[in-house]
Amino acid sequence: MHDIRLIRDDPASFDAALARRGLPAQGEALVALDERRRQTIAASQEAQTRRNDLSKQIGQAKAQKDEARAQALMVEVAELKVRLPELEQEERSIGAELDAALAAIPNRPATNVPEGSDEDGNQLIAEHGAKPVFAFAGVREHDAIGPALGMDFETGIAIAGARFTLLRGPVARLNRALGQFMLDRLVNEHGYEEVAPPVLVREEALFGTGQLPKFAEDLFRTTDDRWLIPTAEVSLTNIVREKVLSEGELPLRFAALTPCFRSEAGAAGRDTRGLIRQHQFDKVEMVSIVAPEASDDEHERMTRAAESALEALGLPYRRMLLCTGDMGFSAARTYDLEVWLPGQNRYREISSCSTCTDFQARRMNARYRPEGGKPQFVHTLNGSGLAVGRTLVAVIENYQQEDGSVAVPAVLQPYLGGLTVLSPR
Structure with a gap:
């Protein structure tokens, strides 16, 4: 606003x-x-x-x-x-x-955001990690490897329709392990407070973070006028709605692992195979509430928290600074982290970390009182830390083996009872 x-x-x-x-x-x-x-x-x-x-x-x-x-x-x-x-x-x-x-007007872009009309105008900031070199031919995409591990596309579609997938057995365990691993890192290593928020919210909450009124078609709505969250950013950011915080309470850092729901109204014909673009998916979300002078440093801190999870998993990635034409509605500046998918032979977005300045705070009337001063609007930030389904895709493709099995990254093995390899059933 x-x-x-x-x-x-x-x-x-x-x-x-x-x-x-x-x-x-x-x-x-x-x-x-x-x-x-x-x-x-x-x-x-x-x-x-x-x-x-x-x-x-x-x-x-x-x-x-x-x-x-x-x-x-x-x-x-x-x-x-x-x-x-x-x-x-x-x-x-x-x-x-x-x-x-x-x-209806989006946030103003920060001065250091490059101009551009679409993703072609995004700026490469850095690449990290070596792309895997496989000792066998025929490197496959996750939707070819996954079914033998319990990734059941047909049953998901039979139960719920297109863009739903049923995970069973080994791959379901790996999916759960990824979410727990990400959340544990944010809480134990990066100082985020774990939150279990509602996934059904009121219209006012979605207005506060900028999804409504403009993007209603991208959301799912219930018959009693509640909305399924497209990201836990909505629930976490609205924790400070209509509040005046003391300066000593800042910064606030929240993290949550939740299901997310998106209609993908504008994605007809895109990513119809596999897990890349689903109506329902799990995501670990980070939200920070800070004083205005701290928001730039917090943006870097948040992005590094997401990057560190990719590095711990041994997944190659790159950081992109989004251009003005590719940023989200509420963002003033956004870093996208794109993970390398060898089966697709391309990078795909796995996290977006954005600073929204006081744009969302004005919509939520979220303020803080500086020492001896008048209430001011806080700055809000949000980021994926990470999208669980896309991380699952990245692990399967980067750790695939010739026999169709998938090696388990070392940091995930404790979450799987010491299991080192997911074997085809």
Whole structure:
């Protein structure tokens, strides 16, 4: 959410930020709408003041036995009683129009975000890890290896439809181990507080993090007007909704392992095979709530936490700085971590870590009080640490063996009772 006062002070700067996102200028239109609202407020206040003044004059006129003047003043008061509700309704209507317009505009990109219209404009920051060299020919994708390990696409589709998968036996155990491993690392090594949040939320929560109203078609909605979370970012960030924190409470760092649900409305024909793009998937999410001056450092810290999980698993990856045209709605700057998938012979996104500055905080009215100062909006950050299903894909493809088995990374073996290899059934 944007501060109309800042737009009013410098609409040209606001439009320049929108232009970097490939959006048309809106500053002047927003300022004009705000001016109409302010004029209506002023007219309403003036009418209220006039009515109060007239009430006093009526009393004076009656005390002076001036019935004619009292009647004339009472006629004007009656007119104001009709006019005041009209002005109040007009103010509410213009205010709602302004709020809706502001709510539909994405966050301003940070100054160091490269410009671009799509993923081709993203900037490579670093690569880490050597891509595996296999001693056999015919390196396969996960959907060819997985069925013999318990990855049952057909039954998943029979139960729930397209983009659902049933995991059984060894691969189900590996999937569970990955989620536990990631969550344990964040809690024990990176200082995140473990949270078990609701996966059904109210509309206000999704508005606060920016998924609503613009991206409703990407979500699943229940018959009682609750929504299934597309990411635990929604539940975790809204922990501070409508709160004023003390400066000493910051930073707050939350982590959760939850199922996530996405309709994939805009993904027709994309990644229809395998686990890459599912309606339901598990993800470990990180959320940080910090003071504004700490958000840049926290962004680096959060991204390193996700990177360290990939490094512990021995998975090659690269860090990308997303361009203005590829960032999410609420993000001011985003790092994507892309893991190497040898079966596909390409990198695929496995984590996004974003700083949202005060954009979400304004939508949630989440603030903190600096020592001796007035309440200010916090900065919020979120990141995947990591997407469990895509990590499962990466482990299967990077650790595949010629006989169809998959070696278990050393850090996961304690979670699997010492198991070192997943063997085909």
